[in-house]
Amino acid sequence: QVQLQESGPGLVKPSQTLSLTCTVSGGSISSGGYYWSWIRQHPGKGLEWIGYIYYSGSTYYNPSLKSRVTISVDTSKNQFSLKLSSVTAADTAVYYCAREVVSYDSSGYFDYWGQGTLVTVSS
Amino acid sequence: EIVLTQSPDFQSVTPKEKVTITCRASQSIGSSLHWYQQKPDQSPKLLIKYASQSISGVPSRFSGSGSGTDFTLTINSLEAEDAAAYYCHQSSSLPQTFGQGTKVEIK
Numbered sequence: 001q002v003q004l005q006e007s008g009p010g011l012v013k014p015s016q017t018l019s020l021t022c023t024v025s026g027g028s029i030s031s032g033g034y035y036w037s038w039i040r041q042h043p044g045k046g047l048e049w050i051g052y053i054y055y056s057g058s059t060y061y062n063p064s065l066k067s068r069v070t071i072s073v074d075t076s077k078n079q080f081s082l083k084l085s086s087v088t089a090a091d092t093a094v095y096y097c098a099r100e101v102v103s104y105d106s107s108g109y110f111d112y113w114g115q116g117t118l119v120t121v122s123s
Numbered sequence: 124e125i126v127l128t129q130s131p132d133f134q135s136v137t138p139k140e141k142v143t144i145t146c147r148a149s150q151s152i153g154s155s156l157h158w159y160q161q162k163p164d165q166s167p168k169l170l171i172k173y174a175s176q177s178i179s180g181v182p183s184r185f186s187g188s189g190s191g192t193d194f195t196l197t198i199n200s201l202e203a204e205d206a207a208a209y210y211c212h213q214s215s216s217l218p219q220t221f222g223q224g225t226k227v228e229i230k
Contacts, residue, residue, distance in 0.1 A: 046210065046221055046222070046223045046224045047167065047210055047212075047221040047224075048221070049218060049219045049220065049221070051218075060217055060218075062218040063124075063218060064218070096166055096167075100214075105155075107155040107214040107215055108214050109157040109169060109172045109173070109212070109214065110157075110159070110167070110169060110212070111169050113166040113167055113168075114166065115165075115166055116166050
């Protein structure tokens with residue numbers, strides 16, 4: 001059974017960088033056929049896809065956040081990470097990591113999710 | 124960016140009733156449309172993949188249909204445990220996007 005677990009500070013000051021790590025267990029992040037994604041949910045709101053990384057290191061970021069986002073992978077630790085710079089109160093949200101099963105046409109669906117971690121941006 | 128519009132935003136339903144939630148895409152996405160259920164304080168759970176494909180372990184009362192721009196999630200004979208928010212998600216085109224969600228309340 002694959003499990004994902006987010007970790008990182010729950011409180012970040014405005015203008016600083018939000019940093020989260022997702023640890024994957026029960027499966028190798030290096031096995032092909034999966035993208036590893038970050039998704040966030042503002043309080044009481046819907047879901048926003050932030051971006052994904054493949055085990056090789058290739059990434060795609062949502063254009064709405066692209067200038068501030070970096071997603072990286074550490075295959076030796078079976079982890080991938082999110083950095084979001086220059087945060088404001090608008091970045092306060094629950095952040096989820098998720099595994100996306102990728103099809104031949106590069107489309108996919110999220111079959112495993114972390115439990116989510118609330119990050120609050122406040123001084 | 125492809126916009127997904129769900130309707131209704133909210134539905135109050137009695138147990139055993141049939142629930143229909145629609146998701147309309149701003150442009151054709153083939154069958155790359157997936158449905159998730161999110162209960163309060165939980166992470167989303169995959170219900171249906173590729174518009175109509177069932178997921179192991181998901182009750183058979185959940186079904187999906189549609190292609191192109193119009194999709195439907197149907198819950199036959201609603202149960203109390205189905206109280207949740209439901210989201211559609213498209214992966215046909217980047218960036219991937221979600222519908223705004225439909226909250227289902229049990230009367």
